[in-house]
Amino acid sequence: MALFAGGASRLHELRLALVELAALPVLVLAISKLLGGCPRPTPLAMLLIFGTAALPLVQLIPLPPSVWTALPGRDQAALALELSGLQPSWSALSFAPDKTWRSFLALLPPIAMFIGVGLSGSADRGRLVHIILGFAVLSIVLATAQVASGGDQLYLWPTTSPGTVVGFFANRNHLATLCLLTMPLAAVMGARVLRRQDRSDKLTLWLSILFICMMVLSLGVIRSRMGVVLLVPTLAGSILAAWIASGGGRPKPLLLGLVGGATVAVGAIVIFALTPLLARFDTAGVREGRFENWPIVAEAANTYLPLGSGLGSFDAVYRSVEPLELLDSTFFNQAHNEYLEIWLETGWLGAALICVFLVWFIRRSWTAWRARPGRERDIQRAASIGIGVVLLHSAVDYPLRTETIAVIVAMMCALLDMAARSDEELTVDMKSARRRQRAD
Template sequence: MARRKSRKANFGADFRENWQLYTLCGLILATFLMGGASRGDVVSLIFLRPLATICLGLGLYGLTLQQARAYRLPLGVMGAIIGLILIHLIPLPPFIWTNLPGREIAVEAGELAGLGDVWRPIAMVPFRGWNAFYSMLVPAAVMVLSIQVPPEKHRVVLYTILVGALLAVLLGIAQAGSGFNPSFYLYRVSSQGSPNGLFANRNHFAALLCIAIPALALIASRAREPRKTLVVALCSGGVLLALLMIFATGSRTGLALSVLGLLLGWIVWQARPDQIKRRKVGPTWIVPAVAGVFSLLVVGCLAVIFGRAQALDRFTEGSVAEEGRLRAWEITAGSLSDYLPVGSGIGSFVEIFKIHEPSDMLSFAYWNHAHNDWLEWLLEGGIPMAILILFVLWAFIRGAAYLWQQRHTGSYGVQLGLFGASAILILGLWSFVDYPLRVPSLASLAAIAAVWMVTPRVLGASSKRVS
C-alpha cells in the first residue's frame, strides 16, 4: 500500500512538472487516430478539434513571455496564417465587398435573390473559411505545447510520432491482409484498393512514411551500447519497411520523394557526434542477422499486399483525376488574376473552380482541391498570402542554412532540427502535387518540425551539446 501511494505521488509530481509533454504526446496520438483526413465533414473532427482547443488553451496559459520571444518566428507564422483567415471572415459593408475583383457573380446572385445590401466577408464561401480556421487550432495547439517541452524531452515526442507511424503501417498491412475490407478503413471516403493506414488518402500515408525515414536515421545515429547494434538493425529494417509500404501504396510522388527521404536521412546520420562515429557497432554478424530476419517478416507481410493491391498498375496507368491535374493547375493559375489583390477567400476553391471549370471537365465527381496547394493558397489568399509564402520560404532557407553550418557540432538539437527541416521540405515539395498540410496529423507534424528547426538557434546549439 505504501509503495502504491509512493508511485502515485511520484507520478503526480512528474505529471505536474512535465504536463506539457504528456499533453503534447496525447494530442499527437489523437491527431493520428482522428486526424488522418483533409475533409471538413469527418465525424472524428467533432472530438479532435474541441480536444485541440482545450490543449491550446492550456498551452497558452502555460506559455511564458520568454518562450514566446524565443520562438517568435514559428509563432509569428502560425499567428499570421490564423490572422489572415480571420481577416477573410470579417463582414464588410456592401460598398467594399461588391467592388472586390471576382465578386460580380455574388453581386448578381444577391440581386436575383432579392437579398438587398448585405454585409459579406472577403471569403466567398464563409463556412469553408470557418472550417479552415478551426482546422488551424490543431497544429497551433501542438506548436504552443512543443515550445514548452524541455529540449531533453523532445526525444519522447519523436518516439511518439514514430509510434503513430508504426500504428499506420500495422493498419495498412491489416487492410491489405483483409482484402481491403471497408471495416478496416477509418474514413468513409478513402482510397479503396490500397493500404492507407490511419489516413483517408494513400498519398498522405506515403508522405508520413517518407518523413519516417530520416526520423529512423536520427534514432539509429544516437544509439548507445549495449543496444546500439540492435537499434541500428531495427531502424534499418524500419526504413526497408517504409520503402516497401510506399511502393505498396502505389504513390508515384511517394516513390520519388522516398529517394529524397533517404538522402535527408543520410544527412541526419552524418550529423552524429564524432565519438559515436568512432564507436564500434558491435559484432559484424548481428546487423545482417537481425536485418535479414526483419526483412523476411516484412517481405512476408507485403507479399499479401502486392497480391491484393494493384500497386504496380498505378505506376503505369493514370486515373482520370491524375490525367486532369495539369488542366486543373492551368485553370487555377489562369484564374489567379481575376481575384487579385485579396484573393477569392480562404476555403473557396471548390466553388471558385466550378465557376471556371470548362464543360468538357464536368463529371459526377468534383475537384475538392487543386492538387497543388501553392496555387490554391495564392488563389484564395491573393497578394497577402504570396507575401507570407515568400517570408516562410526565406525563413526556411535561412534556418536550413544555419543547421547545415552547425551539422558538425554533434548536437542532438541540430540533428533534430535537420530532421525538422527534412519533414518540412518533404511536405512542401509534396504540396506541389497534393494537399498534405490540410491533414491534421501532417499539419501537426509540420508545426513540431518548425519548432525543432529553430530550437538550436534559440539554445545556441553550436556551444551546447546534448548527447
C-alpha cells in the same frame, strides 16, 4: 487525438472537432507559459503564427455592400443578387464564410503543437518523436490488415477507396507522406548511438534500420506516385543526417548497415513491385485531372487578386469556372497543389506568408546543418528533411489539409525553430527537463 482522429480532411466534422477541442487546453497552457516568461519562438516564427491565424479571421470581417461588391471577382455575385431582386447587404470577403471559419479552427491544433513543443523539455520532445515513429508502425500494421481483409473491412473513413493501403488515413498519399517524413527521424535516432558516449545502445540502431526498411517496403505497396518519386532524395537526406549524427568521419559498419538495409528494401520494391508502380505512372488515354485543371485554377486565382476568394472556397469557385467539356463523373475537390490553392483563396497575403515561411525554413535549416552533432541538432536536421518532403509533396497534393500531417509538421517546425538557440540554452533546457523528471 490528431494521430487517430485527424486522418481525413473533409466530410468528417465531428472527428476533426474532437482534435480541435483537444488543442484548446494545450493552447491555453502554452500561451500562459509564454506570458509567464518562458522561452518564445523566434520573431519570424511568431510572425508566421500570428499571420496564419489572423488571415482567415480577416476574411470573415463583414464589409459594407459598396466595398465587397467592388472587390475583384464579385461582379457575378452582385449580378445574381440584382437578378433575384435582392439588395446587397453586409458580407465577408470570403465566398464561403462557414468553411473559412472551419479553416481557422483547423489551424488551432498545429498552432498549439508548435507552441507546446517549443516550451517542452528535451525529454518530452524525445518522447514525442518516439510517439510519431510508433504511430507510423501502427499505421503500416493497420494498412496490412486492411489489405489482408480482402474487402472494405478495418477502414476508418467512409471516403476511402476500399482495397487501397491507407492505415489511419483516408488517402494513401497521406500515408506515403507519413512514411517519408519519419525516415530521417528514425535514421538520426539510431545513428547517434554510434557516437562515443552512446556506443552501448546498439539495439536502437538495429530498430532504426528495421523501421526504415519497413517504411521503404510500405511505399512500394502503397503505390503513391509522389511517394515513390520522393523516396530516393529522402533516403539520401536521411543517410547524410545519420552520418553526421554518428560523428562523421569514416562510415562505421553499422551505419553502412543502415545504407545496405535501405538499398535492399529499394531493390525488393524493384523486383516485386516495379510493374504495378509503373502502371501508376502510365496515364496514356487517361485524363490526369490535376495537371489539366491547374491552368483553370491559375486563371481563376488571377480573377480574385489581390485578396483571394476566401479560405475553403476552392470548391465553389472552381465549379463556377469549370469548362463544360471537362465535366465527368469525378469532381475536383482540391487543387492538388497547395501553393496554387492558397494563391486562389488568399491572394497576395497568402503568397507573402509562404515567402516568409520559406525564408524562415532556409535560415533555420542552414543553422541546424552547420551545427556540431548533438542530440538536439540531430533531430533538427531530421526535422528539416521532413518539412522539405512535405513542401515538395504539397506541389502535387494536399497533405497539410489533414490534421495528422499538419500537427506532425508543426512539431517538426517547432524542433527546427530551436536551431536558433545556442548549445548553452539547449543544455540548460535539458538539465531543467531532467530536474522536473526527478521531481515527478
